[in-house]
Amino acid sequence: QVQLVESGGGLVQAGGSLTLSCAAVGARTSSAAVVAWYRQAPGKQRELVASVTRGGTLNSAESVNGRFTISRDAVQNTVSLQIDSLKPEDTAVYFCNVFWSAEHSYWGQGTQVTVSS
Numbered sequence: 001q002v003q004l005v006e007s008g009g010g011l012v013q014a015g016g017s018l019t020l021s022c023a024a025v026g027a028r029t030s031s032a033a034v035v036a037w038y039r040q041a042p043g044k045q046r047e048l049v050a051s052v053t054r055g056g057t058l059n060s061a062e063s064v065n066g067r068f069t070i071s072r073d074a075v076q077n078t079v080s081l082q083i084d085s086l087k088p089e090d091t092a093v094y095f096c097n098v099f100w101s102a103e104h105s106y107w108g109q110g111t112q113v114t115v116s117s
Contacts, residue, residue, distance in 0.1 A: 002026040002106045004096050009111030012086055016115075020081040022096030022108055030054070030074040034099045035071060039079045039092035039113075046095065050081060064090075086115045 016061040020037065022029075029035050036051035050060040050070035060068050079096055080101040093110040 002098065002104075005099060006094065006108040006111040007098050009094060009113045011114045011116065014087055014115055014117050016086050017082070017084045018022075018113060020083070020094055020096075020111055020113070022050055022081075024077050024079070024098060025108075026048065027098070028074070029072060029077055029079055029098050032079040032098045032100050035070070035072060035079045036097045036099070037068070037079070038095045038097060039090075039108075040095070041089075041092040044092075049094075052079075054107035065088075083113070086113075088115045088117045091115050 003025045005023045008018060012018055034051050034053050034073045037049050038046050039049050040046040048061060050062055050068045052058050052070050067084045071080050091114050093112050096108040099105045
């Protein structure tokens with residue numbers, strides 16, 4: 001059974017930075033086809049913010065304008081999301097996803113990020 005545990009969320013002022021971390025137990029994230037971070041704001045659908053493929057191809061949502069950086073640490077078996085220049089509209093629950101196939105896609109429980117203006 002694969003378990004993902006996110007951490008690093010909290011309350012920050014606009015303009016600040018945060019680093020979210022996702023620790024995996026039960027599988028190596030480096031073997032996954034895609035690892036990604038999503039977020040879900042109150043009353044909105046969950047949206048992809050950044051992803052990286054097994055081959056190292058990076059992708060991020062246009063809405064974050066390059067402020068989000070995803071990275072993997074194969075030794076620590078973690079996936080991180082660096083968020084810079086935080087804005088109030090970044091307030092959301094952030095989720096880590098590790099995807100091998102439609103049958104083997106796993107989510108963490110989420111970590112809350114709240115940005116005050």
